[in-house]
Amino acid sequence: MGFKNIVVAVDGSEASQEALNYAVELARQSKCALTGLFIIDGGWPDYIGNDWQSSKAARQGFLDYIFKEQEEQADAARKQFETATTGMETVFSLLGGDPTEEMLKIANAASTDIFVLSRRVFQVSGRPSLKSLAKTLAQKATRPLLLLA
Amino acid sequence: MNGDVGFFRKLPSALPGLALIVLTMVVIRNWIEPWMTTAVIFGTKGWLVKVTHLNYILLGIIMGMLYRNVVFGGKMPDVLSDGFKLSRLMIKTGIILLGSLYTFNAIVQLGSMAIFLIGGFVILTIIMVLWFGTLLGLDRSMIGVMANALSICGVTAAVATSPGVEAKASHVAYAIATILGFGILTMFISPFIGHALELTDLQYGAWIGTGILNSGQVLAAALAFNPNVAPGTAVSVAEIWNIMRVISIPFAVFAVTVWYWAGKTESGEGGKRKGLGTLLVEKFPVFVLGFLGMVFLTSMGAFGDVGLKGGPAASETIKMMRLWMTWIFGFGLVGLGGYIDFKELRQAGGAPLKLGLIVGVTKYVLALVVVFLIKDYLVAI
Numbered sequence: 304m305g306f307k308n309i310v311v312a313v314d315g316s317e318a319s320q321e322a323l324n325y326a327v328e329l330a331r332q333s334k335c336a337l338t339g340l341f342i343i344d345g346g347w348p349d350y351i352g353n354d355w356q357s358s359k360a361a362r363q364g365f366l367d368y369i370f371k372e373q374e375e376q377a378d379a380a381r382k383q384f385e386t387a388t389t390g391m392e393t394v395f396s397l398l399g400g401d402p403t404e405e406m407l408k409i410a411n412a413a414s415t416d417i418f419v420l421s422r423r424v425f426q427v428s429g430r431p432s433l434k435s436l437a438k439t440l441a442q443k444a445t446r447p448l449l450l451l452a
Numbered sequence: 453m454n455g456d457v458g459f460f461r462k463l464p465s466a467l468p469g470l471a472l473i474v475l476t477m478v479v480i481r482n483w484i485e486p487w488m489t490t491a492v493i494f495g496t497k498g499w500l501v502k503v504t505h506l507n508y509i510l511l512g513i514i515m516g517m518l519y520r521n522v523v524f525g526g527k528m529p530d531v532l533s534d535g536f537k538l539s540r541l542m543i544k545t546g547i548i549l550l551g552s553l554y555t556f557n558a559i560v561q562l563g564s565m566a567i568f569l570i571g572g573f574v575i576l577t578i579i580m581v582l583w584f585g586t587l588l589g590l591d592r593s594m595i596g597v598m599a600n601a602l603s604i605c606g607v608t609a610a611v612a613t614s615p616g617v618e619a620k621a622s623h624v625a626y627a628i629a630t631i632l633g634f635g636i637l638t639m640f641i642s643p644f645i646g647h648a649l650e651l652t653d654l655q656y657g658a659w660i661g662t663g664i665l666n667s668g669q670v671l672a673a674a675l676a677f678n679p680n681v682a683p684g685t686a687v688s689v690a691e692i693w694n695i696m697r698v699i700s701i702p703f704a705v706f707a708v709t710v711w712y713w714a715g716k717t718e719s720g721e722g723g724k725r726k727g728l729g730t731l732l733v734e735k736f737p738v739f740v741l742g743f744l745g746m747v748f749l750t751s752m753g754a755f756g757d758v759g760l761k762g763g764p765a766a767s768e769t770i771k772m773m774r775l776w777m778t779w780i781f782g783f784g785l786v787g788l789g790g791y792i793d794f795k796e797l798r799q800a801g802g803a804p805l806k807l808g809l810i811v812g813v814t815k816y817v818l819a820l821v822v823v824f825l826i827k828d829y830l831v832a833i
Contacts, residue, residue, distance in 0.1 A: 347621075351611050351628065352540055352791060364734065365611035369621050401527075430625045431799035 306333040306416040310409055312340050315379030318423035322451045323387045326419040330391065335416070339384035339395040340409060342402040342425065343373045350430055403436050410444035417447040469528075469535015470783075472519075473790075477782040480511045505643050509675040512782050513639070516789020526795050539787025543668050544739040546780040547695075551746025552755055552773050553681070553688045559747060561831045562692045566661070569822065570696040573662050573815065574704060577603035580811050582711065588803045593619040596712045597627045598804060600704050602811050604697055606631045606666035612701055612735045616709035616726060629800030630808035635669040636792060638816060643676040645820075646686075653678055653686040654830050655823050660686075661693020663819035665812065668788045670694045675781060681774045683760050695740055702731040 311326035313319045323339075330337040347369055351362055381395050398405050402425050410418045422437040437450055485508050493499035500506055516536075520528055528536055554562075578599045585595035596617035601610035610627045613619070642664065646656040660673045674690040681687055706728045726734075750758055756767025766774075823830070 344621075349537070349791070350625070350796070351607055362608070362611050365614055365624070368615040369624075372621055426622070430621075430796060431629045431801075432793070432795040434799045435795070 306330070306335045308336045308338060308414055308416050309333070310338045310340055310415050310418045311384075312342075312406065312418075312420035312424045313380040313384045314341060314425050315376055315383050316421075316423070316426075318421040318426075319380070320383060320387070322419050322421040322424065322449075323383065325449070325451060327387050327391070329417070329419070337388060337391060337393045339380070339388070339393065340406075341377045341380040341395075341397050342405045343370070343377060343397070343399045344402055344425075344430065344433075345400045346402075346430060402433055403439055406436065406440060407443055410440050410446055410448055412446065415446045417449055418444065419449045419451070421451050423452075463538075466534040466538045469532035470538060471535070472532055473516075473535060473539055473783050473786045476515050476519075476786050477508070477512055477779065480508045480515070481782065484508075484511060505647055505676065507676060507679050508782055509672055509679055509785055510640070510643075512786040513672055513789035513792075516786040517792045517794075518789075520790045520792065521794045526793065528790060536787050536790040539784050539790070542780050542784035543671060543788065544742075546777050546784055547667070547671070547691060548739055548742035548746055549773060549777050549780065550681070550688070550691050551743040552750045552770060553683050553758065554692070554747050555751040555758060555760070556747060557751075558683065558758075558760060559692065562689065563696060565826075565830060566658075566693045566696040569658065569662055569819075569826075570693060570700065573819065574603045574697065574700050577811060577815055578704065578708065580814065581807065584811060585807055588807055590803050590807065591623065592712060592715060593617045594623040594627070594804060596708045597623050598630075598807055598811075599708050600701075601627045601631050602665060602808060602815070604701055604704050605694075606635060606669075608667075608698070608737065609701055609704065613705050613708055616705060617712040623804075626800055626802070626804040627808075629796050630805050631665050631812070632792070633797045633800055633805075634808055634812040635664060635666045636797075638664050638812075639669040639673045639676070642673040646677045651823075653684060654689050655827055657686040657689025657691075658693060658830055659820050659823045661690040661697070662823070663816040667694055667698065668785070671781065672785050672788065675778075675785075679778065681777045681781075682766070683758060695743060698737050698740055701737065702728065702735040705735055706731050 306329070309326050309330050311319075311323055313323055326337060347366055351365065377397055381397075384393070384395050406418075406420075409415055418440075420437070420440070425433050425436060440448060441450060488500040488506060489498045491498070491500060496502065519532075520526065524532075581599040581602055582595060585598060590598070593614075597610050597613050597619045600613040601607070603609070607628055610624055610631070614624045638660075642656075642660050646659070651659065656677050657674055660670055660677075664670045664673055670690050671687065671694075674685075674687040675681075678686045706726075709726070749755065755769045755773065757764040758770060759766025
């Protein structure tokens with residue numbers, strides 16, 4: 304099967320490195336485009352129940368703090384992706400929103416020939432529900448999906 | 453990442469969600485609750501109320517939970533989302549209005565015992581978490597977050613502590629899931645235990661105000677026990693206890709941050725630690741100021757007689773405000789139910805859950821024992 308576009312989820316962790324290596328190999332063999340993907344989790348304000356009556360900076364201060372941590376992870380993911388794909392023509396895509404929803408959109412997009420990811424991706428900084436991200440994708444993805452341990 | 457929800461800016465997009473919340477509470481209070489008091493089940497008239505102690509508060513929370521987790525499959529639709537977010541403000545707005553139940557004299561009477569109990573429990577819980585978390589081999593940041601989450605006020609304390617102890621997002625996420633899961637359980641079982649033990653409103657309010665972790669859940673558990681809002685009812689006692697606990701957030705954040713950095717002196721990064729003055733400004737809960745403002749106005753007689761024990765009956769204004777409060781709390785708690793996400797709670801686990809359950813249950817039971825021991829010293833208003 305010839306691929307035109309392979310998408311791989313990266314988060315800078317060891318788990319995503321394995322999936323990335325696999326995706327790179329697959330892209331080289333298929334001579335196709337490779338897109339790296341990182342999602343900044345936008346579900347935190349709802350998760351902590353932010354509102355202005357709590358205190359001046361307790362919750363918003365926390366959201367800023369978490370956002371900074373996620374930006375650092377996005378940088379780590381980008382570096383991980385760029386290092387693994389040196390010499391290749393690639394795109395790194397940084398999205399925001401609910402990781403499960405955003406990844407499901409990618410996994411169902413006509414432009415995605417195969418979506419490669421680790422079962423443990425995005426758990427390094429994620430909310431508890433992200434533990435079931437891989438399971439949800441496996442159940443609902445309409446395009447080919449390659450899940451690695 | 454901005455999670456701010458300015459009321460007037462969000463109001464138009466919040467209308468559909470708010471409409472559903474209001475409709476839900478109107479149906480519950482006007483049709484479901486009256487039906488429950490007359491329905492004959494298992495040969496007993498009003499069995500649902502007498503045995504299950506279901507009232508509009510618990511029904512509202514259950515409906516909110518059903519909307520999110522069953523009707524909408526785990527996520528609020530975008531069209532309803534802003535309305536449910538805004539409903540959170542109603543709980544704290546209701547607590548501000550609760551200030552009209554007290555004069556400063558009444559606060560001093562109730563609050564002196566509350567300071568003693570709450571202060572003791574906050575310190576004891578922090579020590580217990582620091583010790584037990586270390587024993588379980590938890591990350592130092594995680595222990596810091598759990599210490600304040602379990603000792604003071606759930607989510608607010610967890611998020612207020614996390615930057616100071618360099619907690620990772622996953623630490624906070626698991627701490628929140630653990631305390632919310634435990635809180636939901638206690639919110640539903642406490643009214644049963646309270647009725648089974650035939651606790652008075654004063655004893656029950658003091659117990660849950662000390663033993664339950666989260667402001668919204670304290671409110672729900674108090675109103676589930678006795679839905680009346682008046683001086684001397686469970687909610688009037690529990691909220692004083694709760695507010696005493698909430699006020700201690702900046703102090704506890706400071707103490708736990710000092711503990712965290714004391715164990716990190718070798719890294720020389722202590723410069724990130726904030727002073728107590730800065731923490732007081734940044735972390736002091738705004739709604740407590742509103743509550744105290746309302747107590748001040750009430751003490752000045754702005755709304756007429758409060759209706760304290762042994763005094764003149766409550767004025768018509770006060771009675772009307774109390775009626776509003778029952779509705780505002782009802783709306784707020786449907787919204788609270790709508791933010792209980794089974795998906796998140798189901799995935800919580802591991803050492804944080806173990807720590808949370810052990811310390812949470814110990815605190816919950818110990819608070820009940822202490823309330824029994826000091827029941828003769830508790831002062832009614």
